[in-house]
Amino acid sequence: MSAALFFIAAIIAIIGAIGVVTLRNPLYAVLALVCHLVALAALFLLLRAEFVAAAQVVVYAGAVMVLYVFVVAYVGGGDEIKAGNSLRILGPMFAVALAIELFIAMLGTGLSGIKGHGARYKLGFGDPEHIGKLFLTDYLFAFEVASLLLLVAAIGAIVLARRRRGLEDDDVDFKTIRATPRPAYTGTIAEAVGVRRVLEQLEQAHGGASELVGAPRDSEAEDES
Amino acid sequence: MALGWYLAVSVLIFCIGSGGVLVRRNPLVILLCLELMLNAGNLALVTFARMHGGEAGQIFALIVMVVAACEVTVGLGLIVAISRRNLPIDVDELHELNG
Amino acid sequence: MSPTTWGWLVLLFPLLGTITIGLGFRTYSRAAGVIGTAAIGLAFVCAVGALISLLGRSGAHREVVSSLWNYDVSGGVDAGFQILVDPISVFMMLVVTGVSTLIHLYSTAYMRSDEGYSRYFAYLNYFVLSMLILVLGGNFVMLIIGWAFVGAASYLLISFWYRRSSATGAGIKAFVINVLGDVGLVLGTFFIFRHTHTVSFLGSFAAAPHVFHNDSTDLVAGCLLFLVGAFAKSAQVPLHTWLPDAMEGPTPVSSLIHAATMVTAGVYLIVRLHPLFQLAPTAGEVGAIIGCATLLIAGTIALVVTDIKRVIAYSTMSQIGYMIMGASAGAYSAALFHLMTHAFFKALLFMAAGSIIGAMAGSQSLDRMSGFRKAMPFTFACFIVGGLALSGIPPFSGWLSKDDIIAYLNNRGGVYEVLGILGYVGALLTGLYTFRMIFRAFFGDPSPEAVELEHGHIAHAEVPTNPANGEVEDTEVGFPGPEHVIAEREPAMKVAMGLLALAAVVGGFLQLPGVDHVIQNFLSTSLSDAPLASAAHEPSSSSAWAGLIIGAVIGLVGITMAYGVWVRRPGTAAKFQAALPWLHDFLVNKWYFDEAIDLVVVRPALAIGRFAQSVLERIVISGGVTGGVTGVVRSGSAAVRRAQTGVLRFYAAAVILGLSAVVLYFLISST
Numbered sequence: 004m005s006a007a008l009f010f011i012a013a014i015i016a017i018i019g020a021i022g023v024v025t026l027r028n029p030l031y032a033v034l035a036l037v038c039h040l041v042a043l044a045a046l047f048l049l050l051r052a053e054f055v056a057a058a059q060v061v062v063y064a065g066a067v068m069v070l071y072v073f074v075v076a077y078v079g080g081g082d083e084i085k086a087g088n089s090l091r092i093l094g095p096m097f098a099v100a101l102a103i104e105l106f107i108a109m110l111g112t113g114l115s116g117i118k119g120h121g122a123r124y125k126l127g128f129g130d131p132e133h134i135g136k137l138f139l140t141d142y143l144f145a146f147e148v149a150s151l152l153l154l155v156a157a158i159g160a161i162v163l164a165r166r167r168r169g170l171e172d173d174d175v176d177f178k179t180i181r182a183t184p185r186p187a188y189t190g191t192i193a194e195a196v197g198v199r200r201v202l203e204q205l206e207q208a209h210g211g212a213s214e215l216v217g218a219p220r221d222s223e224a225e226d227e228s
Numbered sequence: 229m230a231l232g233w234y235l236a237v238s239v240l241i242f243c244i245g246s247g248g249v250l251v252r253r254n255p256l257v258i259l260l261c262l263e264l265m266l267n268a269g270n271l272a273l274v275t276f277a278r279m280h281g282g283e284a285g286q287i288f289a290l291i292v293m294v295v296a297a298c299e300v301t302v303g304l305g306l307i308v309a310i311s312r313r314n315l316p317i318d319v320d321e322l323h324e325l326n327g
Numbered sequence: 328m329s330p331t332t333w334g335w336l337v338l339l340f341p342l343l344g345t346i347t348i349g350l351g352f353r354t355y356s357r358a359a360g361v362i363g364t365a366a367i368g369l370a371f372v373c374a375v376g377a378l379i380s381l382l383g384r385s386g387a388h389r390e391v392v393s394s395l396w397n398y399d400v401s402g403g404v405d406a407g408f409q410i411l412v413d414p415i416s417v418f419m420m421l422v423v424t425g426v427s428t429l430i431h432l433y434s435t436a437y438m439r440s441d442e443g444y445s446r447y448f449a450y451l452n453y454f455v456l457s458m459l460i461l462v463l464g465g466n467f468v469m470l471i472i473g474w475a476f477v478g479a480a481s482y483l484l485i486s487f488w489y490r491r492s493s494a495t496g497a498g499i500k501a502f503v504i505n506v507l508g509d510v511g512l513v514l515g516t517f518f519i520f521r522h523t524h525t526v527s528f529l530g531s532f533a534a535a536p537h538v539f540h541n542d543s544t545d546l547v548a549g550c551l552l553f554l555v556g557a558f559a560k561s562a563q564v565p566l567h568t569w570l571p572d573a574m575e576g577p578t579p580v581s582s583l584i585h586a587a588t589m590v591t592a593g594v595y596l597i598v599r600l601h602p603l604f605q606l607a608p609t610a611g612e613v614g615a616i617i618g619c620a621t622l623l624i625a626g627t628i629a630l631v632v633t634d635i636k637r638v639i640a641y642s643t644m645s646q647i648g649y650m651i652m653g654a655s656a657g658a659y660s661a662a663l664f665h666l667m668t669h670a671f672f673k674a675l676l677f678m679a680a681g682s683i684i685g686a687m688a689g690s691q692s693l694d695r696m697s698g699f700r701k702a703m704p705f706t707f708a709c710f711i712v713g714g715l716a717l718s719g720i721p722p723f724s725g726w727l728s729k730d731d732i733i734a735y736l737n738n739r740g741g742v743y744e745v746l747g748i749l750g751y752v753g754a755l756l757t758g759l760y761t762f763r764m765i766f767r768a769f770f771g772d773p774s775p776e777a778v779e780l781e782h783g784h785i786a787h788a789e790v791p792t793n794p795a796n797g798e799v800e801d802t803e804v805g806f807p808g809p810e811h812v813i814a815e816r817e818p819a820m821k822v823a824m825g826l827l828a829l830a831a832v833v834g835g836f837l838q839l840p841g842v843d844h845v846i847q848n849f850l851s852t853s854l855s856d857a858p859l860a861s862a863a864h865e866p867s868s869s870s871a872w873a874g875l876i877i878g879a880v881i882g883l884v885g886i887t888m889a890y891g892v893w894v895r896r897p898g899t900a901a902k903f904q905a906a907l908p909w910l911h912d913f914l915v916n917k918w919y920f921d922e923a924i925d926l927v928v929v930r931p932a933l934a935i936g937r938f939a940q941s942v943l944e945r946i947v948i949s950g951g952v953t954g955g956v957t958g959v960v961r962s963g964s965a966a967v968r969r970a971q972t973g974v975l976r977f978y979a980a981a982v983i984l985g986l987s988a989v990v991l992y993f994l995i996s997s998t
Binding site: 005006009013016017020021023024029032033036039040043046047049050051052054055058059062063066067070071074075077078079090091093094095097098099101102105106109110118119120121122123124125128129133134137138142145149152153155156157159160161163164166 | 235245252257261271275280291294298307309
């Protein structure tokens with residue numbers, strides 16, 4: 004029974020993988036991957052990793068792939084021609100070579116346990132309760148680091164993909180932004196010195212001084228900093 | 229099923245994924261193939277967890293999933309930024325970091 | 328005070344003079360001359376003091392050594408900053424300081440209008456200091472130091488008028504040939520040191536008879552190398568080509584360095600190292616033969632050159648040939664005696680030549696000088712005195728000293744007798760060329776400059792020119808000054824020349840055979856270990872007097888021949904020249920020594936240099952070594968750079984390949 008399930012899930016997984024690799028339309032490739040992920044979840048279940056299977060479906064196939072769908076829809080992509088250089092032939096060849104090597108490694112090294120069905124396990128192996136307990140005791144550090152990693156990735160994604168104001172048009176003139184006088188005693192030393200010197204020259208030329216330097220442009224200057 | 233079968237499936241999926249990375253030109257699809265490879269690794273990890281009866285492999289697989297999610301996030305952010313600058317979405321065209 | 332204290336004082340005064348004038352050369356104008364002369368004068372006084380204190384000691388105690396500090400103690404060499412005061416060094420000290428004082432005095436007038444007046448006196452004091460270090464040195468290291476310093480001083484003074492390219496070229500030539508001599512000297516020291524294991528003179532001389540057997544190869548090699556040094560310094564064939572060119576320096580420099588003192592350093596070397604030369608008779612023979620060859624070659628060349636200073640220079644070369652011949656044969660006291668008298672009359676001749684060159688407004692060519700007898704009586708008298716002394720006419724000093732050497736050679740017999748007879752031939756030549764110079768310059772119709780001088784007014788060239796090649800120059804620093812002086816009008820020059828003339832006349836009476844042997848007795852304590860200098864080898868009084876008479880006769884014959892050719896029948900010389908043009912060319916070109924050296928040494932050296940530059944430097948080193956290394960690095964990095972294509976999938980392929988390789992490695996290593 005489990006053997007039949009295994010074979011069905013395995014074949015679906017492999018077909019999904021091949022689909023990802025060969026389908027032209029990226030949206031179809033995403034869908035093929037979703038299919039593959041669900042099949043993999045089934046395999047996880049067969050291996051008694053219930054929580055992992057659930058996480059696979061909910062997180063991976065559910066969230067990550069949805070994100071993918073959004074991005075594919077936004078970016079587009081469409082049809083593409085296949086690789087036009089030597090890697091078109093060499094690529095699959097490398098992959099095949101790697102596969103052969105790994106098969107030899109796996110089957111030929113006499114890994115104990117390959118022939119077997121697994122060790123005896125306690126009740127509740129793979130339960131969320133067990134996983135949770137392990138996360139918060141033995142693997143606490145990994146847990147915390149993983150959450151930190153998520154935070155960093157989220158900030159990174161925002162920074163990468165935000166729309167920078169003003170950088171889209173070419174009309175914005177950097178010189179005018181730089182030359183805008185800043186409020187007194189703000190900005191870098193060089194800017195302060197440069198602006199002050201210009202203003203001193205202006206004062207000498209026109210006579211009379213003004214205490215507050217560059218008052219009307221305050222809001223825009225603060226926006227830049 | 230003997231656990232060796234699971235490992236064989238894992239190897240197959242890993243190699244299919246690596247072939248896809250080498251062959252496809254759309255960065256989105258390349259990221260998808262990377263996901264394939266990561267999943268293959270996950271499968272191997274869970275298999276070994278089952279082999280030895282400890283849940284360490286499953287924990288590892290969960291962390292791998294977290295990492296995969298982060299990586300996808302950042303990678304997709306990059307692709308969005310690329311497309312926003314109207315550059316071609318083709319890794320062969322984006323080769324300015326050469327020496 | 329002990330002799331060595333006097334010896335240190337003798338070294339101190341010229342040192343102080345050099346430092347004072349050298350550091351303050353901008354502040355001094357006329358004071359430099361006074362300071363320089365006073366310094367050397369004080370040194371002379373201290374030398375006399377050393378003589379007196381040495382005479383106060385008995386014979387065996389007349390070799391005194393004093394060391395100030397350990398100069399070089401390393402690897403078996405124990406060289407202190409050491410002086411050796413013994414009769415030989417005292418004798419040399421007296422000659423050097425005495426003649427130097429007079430020349431300093433002469434220079435105060437001669438160089439009066441030169442812009443480099445203080446620089447001149449600094450250099451001259453430095454030279455005297457170096458020469459004194461050379462003669463006072465108590466070990467080989469001090470000797471080498473003095474030797475090198477003297478070479479440097481010679482270079483500085485020859486190229487004193489440094490804006491003249493002929494002068495700087497001559498200075499370089501002198502220095503290069505000198506360095507050859509330095510090499511010989513240092514290598515010779517090593518050869519001796521290897522066996523005696525000491526560098527001090529007294530130690531080496533004591534050890535030499537025990538360490539070297541007669542004519543051992545190392546000793547002969549060492550002595551021959553010393554002779555190379557002596558020949559380079561004393562301008563013997565074939566290392567003589569620098570001396571005529573050295574006449575580019577001011578005339579007082581020529582008189583001091585290239586007549587009286589520096590060129591005699593080679594003679595001093597042989598006399599000082601006589602214990603070593605006694606044990607290596609082969610080296611002595613070589614030295615004597617070269618000395619004889621030089622005196623004949625130089626004598627023949629002096630017959631045809633027309634530059635008055637070069638005539639006197641070749642005469643110097645010839646007379647030093649006599650000294651070297653005598654010293655190599657064993658006539659040490661005779662050689663030193665001739666050194667002393669030669670210093671007197673040669674310095675006198677140069678000074679007088681300086682006077683007549685001043686009258687000629689800087690021109691030195693005998694072709695343009697004639698009939699100065701009435702215009703310059705004092706200079707004429709000095710020339711006559713010096714010329715008679717040089718030619719060996721009684722009772723002048725040169726007669727006694729030169730024939731002393733020849734008599735000793737004849738007494739020694741064998742090959743030395745042949746050399747002695749050739750010495751008489753040389754004496755004939757000496758009389759000839761000396762009086763050729765005097766008759767041409769002072770007899771005959773007065774030249775325009777002489778006529779001007781008779782009217783009481785020194786000739787003046789409108790545009791100063793280089794007498795050697797006629798290039799136009801100015802009178803600023805680096806060139807001679809605008810004023811030309813003659814001895815008749817300068818008291819300083821008259822005093823100096825007068826004293827030297829007096830010495831040239833009476834100096835010979837220090838060593839009259841059979842009557843008194845002042846010098847020989849004085850030096851005998853140092854030469855006691857020299858069998859060749861013992862009484863057995865001394866010619867008897869009668870044979871000495873016979874030699875003296877023959878020498879006098881030959882000298883007079885020479886003078887008479889010169890009189891006949893150049894005064895009585897003025898066209899005779901031109902007829903000889905027309906009859907034997909090839910001989911004249913051969914002699915005027917100085918026996919083609921310069922050309923031979925150019926062919927054998929200079930051109931191969933230049934060719935090697937050019938080859939090294941074009942092949943070794945350019946191709947091997949720049950191209951092969953540095954170019955090759957950089958080329959390898961550059962192509963290696965270019966090859967590696969090709970892997971950085973920027974295409975993502977290539978990088979991915981590289982990762983996968985690497986992964987496969989790692990897996991393969993682990994597969995293989997685990998089986």
